[in-house]
């Protein structure tokens with residue numbers, strides 16, 4: 001889990017640097033090797049690894065517009081994901097989707113720029129597995145802002161009614177763009193909503209990968225044994241803006257510094273060391289391995305060709 005968190009962090013640091021190429025001095029989102037919006041997940045890595053460590057490639061994950069950490073934890077091909085973000089022909093969707101639309105059927109991963117969009121497909125996938133008598137669970141990640149969408153209430157109701165093997169995971173980073181959770185949600189944590197639908201709710205604090213792993217283990221074991229869905233609400237931290245270029249004027253003074261001081265990756269490294277699980281040499285070796293995976297993926301994306309203009313209408317169905 002620690003190595004996967006590092007791969008995700010190094011990957012996003014590389015994407016962040018490349019994203020800024022060509023976009024200055026006046027920030028222009030359309031310029032540079034990675035045009036368009038960019039939502040980074042740094043700080044939220046525990047939510048990805050703590051849950052996905054329980055999954056196999058045949059389990060299903062639907063993620064959000066902030067998908068890199070979950071995609072990496074689910075085992076999405078890193079090089080082809082990087083190429084997709086660059087809009088290259090070798091990308092997972094031939095460069096047509098970009099960073100908010102990462103699809104990898106080999107590991108059953110998808111995501112969307114539409115808030116709460118993945119909830120229906122996750123429930124549908126779980127229903128199809130159940131009807132076909134096939135094993136497997138579906139995990140639907142959403143943000144706490146998405147938990148106020150109609151799709152949230154409809155999908156939780158049906159999943160519980162039909163006892164489907166689906167786990168709803170809320171990454172509560174306290175902000176929906178610039179709207180604080182306290183300004184949009186009447187209850188302190190969304191796990192409280194689980195009982196209204198007749199499913200177990202877990203509320204995990206501390207942005208702690210081990211605590212998330214424990215809660216997810218219980219929820220996934222229940223789903224695999226035919227016990228139906230669960231809701232896991234995780235308090236996590238978004239260590240950057242909503243998207244790159246966000247001035248973050250809405251954050252109270254000092255908040256970002258306080259969040260960065262409790263960055264979950266160094267905290268996890270310190271814990272693994274203090275429990276004698278990993279030595280300094282182990283940590284250095286893991287870091288080297290993670291960096292070289294990222295370098296390879298970014299190199300592949302950089303060197304790959306762009307699609308030809310006359311391919312623009314390929315795979316467009318009219």
Ligand SMILES: Cc1ncc(C[n+]2csc(CCOP(=O)(O)OP(=O)(O)O)c2C)c(N)n1
Pocket residue numbers: 064065066113114115116142143144145146147173175176177242
């Ligand atoms: C259906 C829909 N409504 C609005 C938007 C615009 N939008 C993009 S991100 C976002 C906030 C999402 O907040 P949250 O679910 O908490 O996720 P986070 O960005 O914090 O990861 C909104 C409203 C959208 N993409 N889709």
